[in-house]
Amino acid sequence: MTLTMKTMEQKLQKAGRKHSRLYLFCNFTALMIISAYSALMCSETVQTVFPSGGDSRKQMYFIFAMTLAGCIVFTIYAVGLFFRHKSAQLGILMALGASRKRLLPGLFREVLFLSGTSAAAGILAGFPFVWLIWSLFRLVLVDSSEMELVLDYRCLFLSLAFFLLVVGLACLTAWRYLKKTNIMEVIREEHINEPVKELGRWCGPLGLLLIFAGGVMGYCAPFIWEKLFSAYAPSWASLLYAPMFVGLYMMMLYTVVYGWGKHKKNPYKKIISRGMMKFQARQTVNNLLVVTLLMAGGCFAMFYLPASGTSAVLGYVNYSHDYFYQYPVDQAVPGEDAVKELAGEYGLSTKDWGGCDYIMLGIGGTAEMADEGGRYHVEYLPVLGEARFLSEDGFHALTGEYVDVAPGTYFGINNREESNIYLNEGAQDLTNMVTGKQIPTQFAGCLHYDLMSDSSGYYVLDRGDYELLEEGLTDSWRGRILQFNVEGKDSYPFAREFYLRFLHSFDESCEYHREYDRVAKMRAEEAGETYWMDTESGDGFRVSYEEWESMIFQSGWKYQPKFRIMLLNDYLCMMGVLYMMFLFIFIVCLTTSLVVCYTRCQTIAMNNRYIFDDLKKLGASPAFLAGEVKSQCGSVFGVPGVVGMSVMYVLFAMILYANDGRITDYEAAALLICLALVLLIGLGIGAVYRRTAVGIMRQLGIGLAEGIR
């Protein structure tokens, strides 16, 4: 075969397959992760279910940004690693007289091929990956009509942008190497250390302090700002979280340079592994930081499931009645007789029937009126919104609890946990919205009944006040509540059939979200404005009888009944898309973290092979060498895992606490589940660490028998 530059380059590429494979693997993984995440994030499935402007959507975008940042840092690292190994080859050719022009076509051909194919393959694999995971979710965990995956191919823009970034980075790095004038530097690049500027032993403790301070400052800033300036905190207030990132960097730096073990007694312990890490500290610290953020992001997503699921499911279990429903009296909803007859058809009998009427009134309260520039002032409005009121007799009929409400006062109904923070405790006026009759009132406290605790709120009035305000109300402002239990074991088919009959008995006047407030609408119209729920902002709150199985309907319809057996059976189904998306995010973050850790550990083997060989020559035992490998791999896998998960766990507990200024029993249960999950994830990471360490020991030819014990 005639020897040309091209054939020589091909042979050299073949010889460098090992490094190319690692580069391909890194790019492929990063692109696959980003494509899969963006495909699911932009999918119609997710976009329809995640409330626009809601916290869950923000959370999803926030973690995507973190994953994207992680993948960018990772691909920069991968291309750097590839060129570190490629540089010796380039340097020798330069030293022998190959000019930049001579090397450029072959080098660009190679990097374009490697980065282009790996990135394109990653994008292509992203779609089957997301489809596979989603199908697996549907097959094993939850399936519903909402779970049908409908991709929006606009997500390709994100993938393509990342593709260009990867290819651009590869070309830029290639150009940077070719531009170097010091050929010896190019030749020796692979062996050049990357020490990082040491900050001293204080950087570890200070890092911890900054993480804590950043967390507290970022967390408290919005509250303090509101108190001080009567204005919503500006978006830059989130920057107060920034010290956390600086702190994380310092912690990782400390981990790499000094290590966290006690070295006073034995200062030479792990000195070799620390030395190896220290001299590649720049990339190691970057990698550890990225993994920490990804682990934290993954946990943030994962914690969502137990946090919302535990309180919901425990709440359903503790309901006093199997069936609870309410409706406006102008709707022909199945009553006690019709339900008993239907239950009979399913071989069931019912018991503990209870019920009462309620009225819907205008309730006064304080509203935050936005001024210009994000400031607001608090103003009391005599007719703020709509609320449901029972008489003290009605409350007794439902709960069996006698309560004496003083005239001119009202009670709010909360759950036993008192976790409903939406109750209006500042009303001074109650208004009959038909006659305009208004009476003064004041909040007297909370009564407890789990079934009647929701964000719309139920309140209890004195019998006299109730009768006074009821007078002249039309049927659309009156409602009825019914509840009952089933004798023995309940039947899901019965519950479902009852639900469908209940649903179909409503006319279109009731086809609205529970946030839809007729009183607020009247107020807006009186002011010559369009009620916000009738504008684009209310699009995320539209419900339709036709889509009664959707999450938005099941969780938001104004007259959604509470049938325990359906709630327990269908909860996962109803929340399917939301939960599965967060589960997916967790999988993506964890996978990316593990890939970064694995790659970092691989470079330990590649870069330090000669050190291990020298140690062997100096008489180091396999057990000693294995200890050095495990020490480094342990730091790479362990420290970001522990820090990322711990920080997120604490932050999550703080968020739960911030909801109502305490941790409820349900939240405590959720935190315990989260802790168990953290331990499980830790075990998983441990298993990957073990396999990686064993693989590296094999690559370095370290006797495994001693090594893996």
Next chain:
Amino acid sequence: MLYVKDLHKSYEVGKVRYEVLKGVDFHVAQGEFVAVMGPSGSGKTTLLNCISCYIPFDSGSITVGGSKLAGQSEDNLARIRNTKLGFVFQDFMLLDGLTIRENILIPRIIQGEVKPDGEELADKLTDLFGIGHILNKYPAEISGGEKQRAAVARSLINNPMILLADEPTGNLDSKSSRAVIETFIEARNKMSATVFMVTHDSFAASFCDRVILLKDGMIYRQLEKTGNQGEFQDQLLEVIREMSELEVSL
């Protein structure tokens, strides 16, 4: 052939500037075998790297075969490296993915297609240096001495004006070192090659026609071989001892 005049080179590490070459002057004639010796940090390798156009120098001039290196474009410097200079490194710098024959032919490959005369010369050189039997082997399959002899053959494949060697025996045992030095002598004798070698090894240097001794970035002394190799080595060792004593007394 090679003229070095008032050569200055310094490095900056952080804010500190280290002057490594402080005005070095010498020349090497056609067909001469010259070594540069000196203690660590004396500037030997830096001097060689400047002549090799691997690193830029601060001031002074280097002329190789009539071409001044200062002010040349990157492309011209590459051409000079490829056609006028041949290189031998301490750690051989053979490319793992290529056979020994292909490694030897790299400078020709860089020029374009390898023509039959290139292959013939490769065969001739390998026969001359006693490595004809390893032509189709890969670097990982041969000994250090064989690798270095292959590297010498590579350095000569383009008939360079001067062969530059950086510690060519540094990684070899005495037997292999001698074999490599003999390749230089063969190249000089049979191909009229000019050799400029940096070394720590007084035994290797004693085969040269002339030895330039560097100290603290300046030429301390130049010694020409007048007697046989053994006497020249003794002479070298004496001057090196003198340099060390001077170092201690300072």
